[in-house]
Amino acid sequence: MTTAHESPASEAQISVHWREEDYYQPPAKFIGQANATDPGIFRRFDEGHFPDCFKEYADLLSWDAYWHTTLDTSNPPFWRWFVGGRLNACYNCVDRHLAADRDKAALIWVPEPEAEPTRTITYQELYRQVNEFAALLREDCGLRTGDRVTFHLPMVPELPVAMLACARLGVIHSEVFGGFSGTACGERIADSGSRILVTTDGYYRNGQLVDHKAKADEAVRTANGLGQPVDKVLVWRRHAGQYASRAAMVDGRDFFVDELLAEHHRAVVEPVSMPAEAPLFLMYTSGTTARPKGCQHSTGGYLAYVAGTSKYYQDIHPDDTYWCCADIGWITGHSYIVYGPLALGTTSVVYEGAPTYPDAGRVWRIAERLGVNIFHTAPTTIRMLRKLGPHEPDNYDYHLKHMTTVGEPIEPEVWRWYHDVAGKGEAVVVDTWWQTENGGFLGSTLPALQAMKPGSCGPGVLGVYPVIYDEDGNTVEAGSGKAGNICIRNPWPGIFQTIWGQPDRFEQIYYAKYCRNPKSTDWRDWPYFAGDGAVQAADGYFRILGRVDDVINVAGHRLGTKELESASLTVDQVAEAAAVPVIDEIRGRAVEMYVSLKPGMAPTADVEHAVTAAIEREIGKIARPKNVWIVEDMPKTRSGKIMRRVIAGISNFADVGDVSTLANPEIVEEIRHHIQGEKLAHGEVPRQLTREEADEIRAFGRDA
Numbered sequence: 001m002t003t004a005h006e007s008p009a010s011e012a013q014i015s016v017h018w019r020e021e022d023y024y025q026p027p028a029k030f031i032g033q034a035n036a037t038d039p040g041i042f043r044r045f046d047e048g049h050f051p052d053c054f055k056e057y058a059d060l061l062s063w064d065a066y067w068h069t070t071l072d073t074s075n076p077p078f079w080r081w082f083v084g085g086r087l088n089a090c091y092n093c094v095d096r097h098l099a100a101d102r103d104k105a106a107l108i109w110v111p112e113p114e115a116e117p118t119r120t121i122t123y124q125e126l127y128r129q130v131n132e133f134a135a136l137l138r139e140d141c142g143l144r145t146g147d148r149v150t151f152h153l154p155m156v157p158e159l160p161v162a163m164l165a166c167a168r169l170g171v172i173h174s175e176v177f178g179g180f181s182g183t184a185c186g187e188r189i190a191d192s193g194s195r196i197l198v199t200t201d202g203y204y205r206n207g208q209l210v211d212h213k214a215k216a217d218e219a220v221r222t223a224n225g226l227g228q229p230v231d232k233v234l235v236w237r238r239h240a241g242q243y244a245s246r247a248a249m250v251d252g253r254d255f256f257v258d259e260l261l262a263e264h265h266r267a268v269v270e271p272v273s274m275p276a277e278a279p280l281f282l283m284y285t286s287g288t289t290a291r292p293k294g295c296q297h298s299t300g301g302y303l304a305y306v307a308g309t310s311k312y313y314q315d316i317h318p319d320d321t322y323w324c325c326a327d328i329g330w331i332t333g334h335s336y337i338v339y340g341p342l343a344l345g346t347t348s349v350v351y352e353g354a355p356t357y358p359d360a361g362r363v364w365r366i367a368e369r370l371g372v373n374i375f376h377t378a379p380t381t382i383r384m385l386r387k388l389g390p391h392e393p394d395n396y397d398y399h400l401k402h403m404t405t406v407g408e409p410i411e412p413e414v415w416r417w418y419h420d421v422a423g424k425g426e427a428v429v430v431d432t433w434w435q436t437e438n439g440g441f442l443g444s445t446l447p448a449l450q451a452m453k454p455g456s457c458g459p460g461v462l463g464v465y466p467v468i469y470d471e472d473g474n475t476v477e478a479g480s481g482k483a484g485n486i487c488i489r490n491p492w493p494g495i496f497q498t499i500w501g502q503p504d505r506f507e508q509i510y511y512a513k514y515c516r517n518p519k520s521t522d523w524r525d526w527p528y529f530a531g532d533g534a535v536q537a538a539d540g541y542f543r544i545l546g547r548v549d550d551v552i553n554v555a556g557h558r559l560g561t562k563e564l565e566s567a568s569l570t571v572d573q574v575a576e577a578a579a580v581p582v583i584d585e586i587r588g589r590a591v592e593m594y595v596s597l598k599p600g601m602a603p604t605a606d607v608e609h610a611v612t613a614a615i616e617r618e619i620g621k622i623a624r625p626k627n628v629w630i631v632e633d634m635p636k637t638r639s640g641k642i643m644r645r646v647i648a649g650i651s652n653f654a655d656v657g658d659v660s661t662l663a664n665p666e667i668v669e670e671i672r673h674h675i676q677g678e679k680l681a682h683g684e685v686p687r688q689l690t691r692e693e694a695d696e697i698r699a700f701g702r703d704a
């Protein structure tokens with residue numbers, strides 16, 4: 001245990017108060033069937049074998065031409081992997097499985113309405129659909145290798161079909177998360193220079209048929225305003241032949257995909273053999289204040305990396321039924337619903353709707369009915385399932401061998417529920433730390449070979465060598481109890497190639513901070529700055545504390561939001577917690593906690609006191625919250641991250657900023673009314689923030 005106030009000069013140092021958790025060992029049954037059980041694998045991927053170790057991942061793919069250079073570092077930090085190699089990503093995910101597995105389910109699509117039948121798409125059917133859509137893109141839209149096309153699609157099977165069709169042609173796809181607004185979509189259309197938008201009329205979410213096409217008009221208008229004309233809008237129909245949107249089809253611009261496809265029946269499009277370094281897709285990270293960042297991912301390096309990590313970390317075998325309950329509009333879905341699992345020829349489940357619709361048993365019913373044996377989701381979903389149906393898994397006869405958590409730090413309390421209740425104590429839990437920019441996992445445990453530790457993602461994954469630096473670039477030693485900035489010392493095949501159209505910003509954000517010598521072509525001089533705070537235990541496991549800008553500085557003590565939240569979750573009634581800073585005349589900044597409770601729990605003063613007591617006990621009096629607010633729900637992004645900047649805006653009587661990309665924008669006014677009302681009733685006199693203070697509050701937390 002340490003506090004940072006002895007060295008206030010070090011911005012990166014965050015007080016770390018975590019208790020060390022006990023290890024959990026993988027079940028023998030899991031080890032008995034795992035893909036990686038030979039500890040020799042660690043030696044094969046150690047630094048002495050870098051970068052050639054990644055041949056093992058690349059060899060999981062079928063190449064049209066083998067590469068001559070594993071890693072070209074001549075123009076840092078624009079790394080090039082498997083140079084000279086040629087391949088097609090669609091061929092690798094579809095065609096090559098036909099010979100042995102044409103009748104096997106590639107995708108199982110589960111519509112949200114339970115009465116609607118599940119759709120199984122075999123590899124043969126996927127091949128057919130992808131070819132026909134590729135023909136449409138090429139012939140009706142004139143798309144060619146290197147062009148960009150934007151999708152604004154929800155969780156329907158047409159999304160992976162469209163992705164693979166682009167990959168077949170070497171066209172760069174850019175999927176914008178379906179829940180985003182038309183404006184957000186239009187900005188991304190403009191940034192990527194897409195002339196074609198692929199969308200749908202509607203989809204089911206929480207029992208409603210959402211009118212989605214209406215957003216396309218707004219997107220096209222926004223893109224036009226930014227100087228990017230959109231020639232065609234391709235509209236899939238949720239129910240073929242029936243149009244579910246109230247927005248009119250625009251003559252000459254909008255086309256129903258099912259009608260166009262009739263012209264391409266049984267079309268076959270040869271996969272285009274692409275250079276390994278050709279871009280495969282863009283994935284935007286937001287951006288509500290700055291220009292969005294289009295993370296550009298490569299074909300060969302990316303596909304090799306997601307195939308390798310899917311095999312060893314997800315432990316995917318071809319005969320598994322794998323379900324990643326996340327959105328394909330997020331990098332998690334690109335890598336670990338579509339490209340990784342399909343490259344390995346397994347069965348990947350795609351679920352349309354909300355995990356708790358119509359009730360908290362839905363997820364477990366799907367797992368039981370389909371025989372899912374690998375399950376993958378985010379802490380926010382796990383917390384929600386725990387909140388709404390803490391005993392629900394007991395009612396279903398499913399058996400998981402493997403469970404993943406991804407997207408934010410998971411509180412040990414929640415981890416234990418995931419392992420003991422959701423996983424029935426039978427499954428390994430794999431916590432995977434990474435980012436949109438990274439293509440695939442960076443920190444995790446190799447499930448049969450490394451013990452689990454709740455709340456820690458684990459050490460660096462195979463061939464990835466992380467390090468923690470302080471602000472001056474000194475290494476923060478493992479076991480020192482000190483936190484700092486986690487960086488990756490080396491390039492890896494899944495790393496994004498650049499920010500689309502913004503190479504300087506790419507270098508600036510991710511490499512400038514710790515680059516030892518901008519002239520050097522040695523990768524050792526170019527550590528990758530991830531922007532997360534972390535602490536490394538003596539055993540080498542990393543605990544991610546959250547974004548480095550998600551830190552609350554109370555009287556010189558830098559407190560990580562996640563540990564405040566984790567302490568709050570030790571209170572039995574609490575389901576979710578968010579910590580935000582409030583401007584405080586005495587302490588500079590003080591902490592305010594927002595908590596939501598498990599169903600049936602009364603919002604009493606006792607709960608508020610228990611949260612304060614837990615924070616004092618786990619962290620110390622310095623972290624004592626100024627207020628604990630019990631709220632119904634938190635404002636969240638569609639990928640489930642709590643928007644702390646919005647809550648911080650409310651707590652400080654400041655602007656909450658853009659809330660158009662929230663999953664539940666209506667909650668903002670509700671919380672504002674409730675919390676600001678109570679503050680005023682308690683005699684708080686809001687004052688106008690200075691410009692610096694307002695900027696700080698607005699910048700708090702990273703949007704997803």
Ligand code: WT7
Nearest residue numbers: 406407408409432433434435436544546547704
């Ligand atoms: C940020 C990235 C991970 C793919 C989804 C895209 C946080 C992510 C973990 C984890 C602790 C995590 C980090 C990271 N994060 N996974 N297992 N443990 N923190 O996510 O929107 O690009 O966000 O999510 O802060 O930087 P993203």
